[in-house]
Amino acid sequence: MSWFKRSDKGIVTPTKEKKETPDGFWYKTPKGDIIETTELEKNNYVTPEEGYHTRIGSKQYFEIIFDKNKYQTIAPELESGDPLNFEDTKKYKDRIVASQKKTGLKDAMEAAYGKTNGQPLVVACMDFSFIGGSMGSVVGEKIAKAIDVAIAKECPFMLITKSGGARMMEAGFSLMQMAKTSAKLTQLSAAKQPYIAYLTDPTTGGVTASFAMLGDINIAEPGALIGFAGPRVIKETIGKDLPEGFQTSEFLLEKGFLDFIVDRTKLKEKLEQVIRMFKN
Amino acid sequence: MRTYLDFEKPIEELNTTIEKTNEIGTKGSVDISTTLRELKDKLDETTKSIYANLTPWQRVQVSRHPERPYTLDYIKAITNNDFLELHGDRNVKDDKAMVGGFGSIDGQTVMFIGQQKGRNTKQRNFRNFGMANPEGYRKALRLMKLAEKFNKPIVCLIDTPGAYPGLEAEERGQGEAIARNLYEMMILKVPVICIIIGEGASGGALGIGIGDRVLMLENTWYSVISPESCSSILWRSWDYKEIAAEALKLTGKDMLKNKLIDGIIKEPLGGAHAEPEKMYKKLKTEIKRNLSKLNELDALDRIDKRIDKFCKMGVYK
Numbered sequence: 077m078s079w080f081k082r083s084d085k086g087i088v089t090p091t092k093e094k095k096e097t098p099d100g101f102w103y104k105t106p107k108g109d110i111i112e113t114t115e116l117e118k119n120n121y122v123t124p125e126e127g128y129h130t131r132i133g134s135k136q137y138f139e140i141i142f143d144k145n146k147y148q149t150i151a152p153e154l155e156s157g158d159p160l161n162f163e164d165t166k167k168y169k170d171r172i173v174a175s176q177k178k179t180g181l182k183d184a185m186e187a188a189y190g191k192t193n194g195q196p197l198v199v200a201c202m203d204f205s206f207i208g209g210s211m212g213s214v215v216g217e218k219i220a221k222a223i224d225v226a227i228a229k230e231c232p233f234m235l236i237t238k239s240g241g242a243r244m245m246e247a248g249f250s251l252m253q254m255a256k257t258s259a260k261l262t263q264l265s266a267a268k269q270p271y272i273a274y275l276t277d278p279t280t281g282g283v284t285a286s287f288a289m290l291g292d293i294n295i296a297e298p299g300a301l302i303g304f305a306g307p308r309v310i311k312e313t314i315g316k317d318l319p320e321g322f323q324t325s326e327f328l329l330e331k332g333f334l335d336f337i338v339d340r341t342k343l344k345e346k347l348e349q350v351i352r353m354f355k356n
Numbered sequence: 357m358r359t360y361l362d363f364e365k366p367i368e369e370l371n372t373t374i375e376k377t378n379e380i381g382t383k384g385s386v387d388i389s390t391t392l393r394e395l396k397d398k399l400d401e402t403t404k405s406i407y408a409n410l411t412p413w414q415r416v417q418v419s420r421h422p423e424r425p426y427t428l429d430y431i432k433a434i435t436n437n438d439f440l441e442l443h444g445d446r447n448v449k450d451d452k453a454m455v456g457g458f459g460s461i462d463g464q465t466v467m468f469i470g471q472q473k474g475r476n477t478k479q480r481n482f483r484n485f486g487m488a489n490p491e492g493y494r495k496a497l498r499l500m501k502l503a504e505k506f507n508k509p510i511v512c513l514i515d516t517p518g519a520y521p522g523l524e525a526e527e528r529g530q531g532e533a534i535a536r537n538l539y540e541m542m543i544l545k546v547p548v549i550c551i552i553i554g555e556g557a558s559g560g561a562l563g564i565g566i567g568d569r570v571l572m573l574e575n576t577w578y579s580v581i582s583p584e585s586c587s588s589i590l591w592r593s594w595d596y597k598e599i600a601a602e603a604l605k606l607t608g609k610d611m612l613k614n615k616l617i618d619g620i621i622k623e624p625l626g627g628a629h630a631e632p633e634k635m636y637k638k639l640k641t642e643i644k645r646n647l648s649k650l651n652e653l654d655a656l657d658r659i660d661k662r663i664d665k666f667c668k669m670g671v672y673k
Contacts, residue, residue: 155672246580247580249614281559304521
């Protein structure tokens with residue numbers, strides 16, 4: 077005997093009437109809860125129950141920060157020039173093209189000018205989805221251009237970091253972006269415009285050793301991995317397990333390298349206060 | 357006993373033959389002068405041809421040669437031992453991997469700063485293999501500010517396999533310490549010359565590497581990562597270090613071609629360690645020559661030019 081008995085024979089549902097669940101409709105949180113992605117989006121991509129900050133890109137950050145999602149992009153056309161004709165297991169040129177196709181981005185950084193809570197602001201934001209948010213010539217130049225706009229428009233500059241560090245395929249050029257961005261920040265300082273660094277998961281390597289740590293105020297998302305050397309390298313070097321919570325935002329706050337931690341859902345609100353404090 | 361690198365075998369063999377010939381000469385009555393002259397010519401020729409065609413990986417090997425002069429060797433030779441070493445970051449401790457102090461070059465006081473490596477196991481540990489902690493970078497910055505206050509030029513000698521990737525280094529903000537130096541060095545009012553004398557590995561090197569003149573000795577390397585680590589990350593194996601060294605374009609010649617440094621200082625034949633006295637003299641001359649040129653500019657001009665130079669670095673379309 078079967079479990080179910082079909083009462084009508086030959087039932088056929090036309091394809092267009094079939095109900096399907098669209099892709100990405102559900103999101104599984106690290107704890108294992110299943111929530112709807114629309115719910116996640118509404119909460120600035122932070123899981124409502126546990127407050128887990130999912131990794132998002134520049135497009136989403138701009139949407140969160142800028143009023144009515146209105147902004148002008150800065151130097152959106154910039155692309156890597158592959159200065160060293162680099163090739164490892166794959167040609168760097170091909171990696172770039174593949175990443176561009178996959179992400180729809182030109183490189184690992186987008187910059188924009190707009191208003192937040194009615195106040196002008198330049199935001200540069202890294203995209204981790206593009207070769208691990210690695211810093212090459214394009215990232216450096218976009219930061220340079222964004223700082224120029226902040227100086228010209230006499231408004232604060234915010235940089236959202238999310239990067240594994242240097243882009244090895246640009247070797248010396250990549251290293252010198254640390255110098256270049258620091259040089260540009262001295263110009264922003266000379267123009268007396270505030271620089272807000274917002275560190276998100278993950279921020280490591282050359283990015284931490286340059287602009288990420290140079291904010292007039294340094295703030296971070298909760299639970300982000302922030303460090304100079306990666307945890308695996310440190311573990312191998314010292315031959316010991318790392319303590320719980322090592323290199324998290326909370327750890328850095330405790331050690332004195334952050335001014336405060338702000339939840340992404342409260343980011344815009346907090347920015348209003350920060351900008352007002354500098355301005356008035 | 358001189359240490360020979362794997363590709364220096366022909367040089368080693370010739371030197372052994374010369375020694376043996378000398379022995380024969382001192383023992384017996386055979387005239388060895390012609391043979392010796394011929395052998396020495398051959399040695400010169402062989403060394404020249406080997407060193408003229410060094411691959412990038414071989415240059416990396418020379419840069420790490422155990423007999424190569426280190427920072428304090430240069431400082432002591434250049435200042436004729438008129439060197440006042442200063443210690444401590446006034447905060448945590450004195451980092452032994454980063455040394456510095458006032459030294460006199462023919463009467464002119466200069467602030468010397470640099471990473472220091474050790475010669476034997478004990479010294480290597482003491483110097484932490486030339487890998488500075490945050491307090492090392494902060495000590496360097498303290499000394500630079502001191503130099504600025506008293507209008508003394510700064511010379512940084514760079515030789516490090518990287519900033520130390522340790523637990524306490526992270527706790528004390530390795531990233532912040534390096535970042536702060538990049539920023540502050542950009543706007544120092546006194547002339548700054550940075551010279552890679554051995555290894556120039558990544559942020560650890562750059563942390564004392566912002567200058568009006570950034571120079572590399574002929575047999576050194578400077579890049580974002582060591583060839584070994586690059587191989588392990590991109591090829592997922594340690595076996596591609598030669599190819600990685602090639603791909604990273606980390607030699608002085610390549611770095612100069614890409615306008616990422618300002619010049620190369622020639623080394624004596626066979627590398628700095630072959631004739632250290634010659635190397636010290638050469639470095640002193642170069643420091644003096646560059647300082648006198650930099651002194652022609654006023655402070656603000658120098659800073660503008662320094663900032664402009666670094667802002668121009670990068671290739672994009």
